[in-house]
Amino acid sequence: MPLPGPEVVIATKNAGKVKEFQALFGERGIAVRSLRDYPDIPDIVEDGETFAANALIKARAVAKAIGAPAVADDSGLAVERLNGAPGVYSARYAGEPADDAANNRKLLAELGQLGATAGAAANPGGVKLLSAAKFVCAMAFVDADGTVLAAVEGECDGAIAAEPRGEHGFGYDPLFYIPQLGRTMAELSMEEKNALSHRGQALRKLWQAMDKQG
Numbered sequence: 296m297p298l299p300g301p302e303v304v305i306a307t308k309n310a311g312k313v314k315e316f317q318a319l320f321g322e323r324g325i326a327v328r329s330l331r332d333y334p335d336i337p338d339i340v341e342d343g344e345t346f347a348a349n350a351l352i353k354a355r356a357v358a359k360a361i362g363a364p365a366v367a368d369d370s371g372l373a374v375e376r377l378n379g380a381p382g383v384y385s386a387r388y389a390g391e392p393a394d395d396a397a398n399n400r401k402l403l404a405e406l407g408q409l410g411a412t413a414g415a416a417a418n419p420g421g422v423k424l425l426s427a428a429k430f431v432c433a434m435a436f437v438d439a440d441g442t443v444l445a446a447v448e449g450e451c452d453g454a455i456a457a458e459p460r461g462e463h464g465f466g467y468d469p470l471f472y473i474p475q476l477g478r479t480m481a482e483l484s485m486e487e488k489n490a491l492s493h494r495g496q497a498l499r500k501l502w503q504a505m506d507k508q509g
């Protein structure tokens with residue numbers, strides 16, 4: 296089966312994801328290209344009902360457009376006290392066009408309405424937490440003809456903090472608190488984030504799947 300690289304194309308426009316993929320694939324000496332290098336590929340409609348379905352939609356659209364294998368990442372935040380929302384709607388939670396700051400404000404507004412905090416007992420740092428939550432990342436690697444070469448999912452458990460902290464990362468990272476570390480995802484270096492994030496987990500599973508298939 297075609298292993299990715301010396302170069303791999305990731306079906307994403309998200310600059311934060313691209314940086315993380317560059318660091319992760321860089322560990323294997325593989326260079327990363329993204330939709331930012333292919334501005335002529337039209338916007339892809341992510342209308343799947345699951346992260347996995349959307350990852351496949353993006354990977355197949357790009358593989359077809361470039362005539363080569365492609366990897367895609369569909370990810371988001373599932374908040375316990377919001378019954379798993381924003382989930383597959385994470386990017387457009389506060390409407391379109393997608394806006395990280397607006398999404399974070401909406402998340403705090405929705406959770407603020409629920410009042411009481413949860414999970415404080417499991418939080419040695421004493422940070423006010425609003426709900427348990429997890430990041431989910433579905434990743435698909437498809438051949439030029441759309442055949443699925445590997446499809447995996449990674450998760451990262453945490454909680455939603457009442458106030459944003461940290462300048463690193465992107466998206467919901469400033470509100471995603473990791474109790475064991477006493478820091479938000481946005482307070483981690485990229486290396487620290489990749490070591491435990493949903494994306495890092497998914498990519499390591501993808502490599503395992505491909506290494507096994509040889």
Ligand SMILES: O=P(O)(O)OP(=O)(O)OP(=O)(O)OC[C@H]1O[C@@H](n2cnc3c(O)ncnc32)[C@H](O)[C@@H]1O
Pocket residue numbers: 306307308309312341368369370371372385386387393395398430464465466467468480492494
């Ligand atoms: O579809 P592409 O082009 O890959 O880029 P996107 O930003 O639209 O990505 P998704 O459709 O997968 O939507 C993911 C949403 O979840 C957020 N998200 C995903 N991974 C994240 C992470 O590691 N840290 C913080 N937020 C994340 C991200 O900010 C988006 O709002």
Ligand SMILES: [Mg+2]
Pocket residue numbers: 341386
């Ligand atoms: Mg998207």
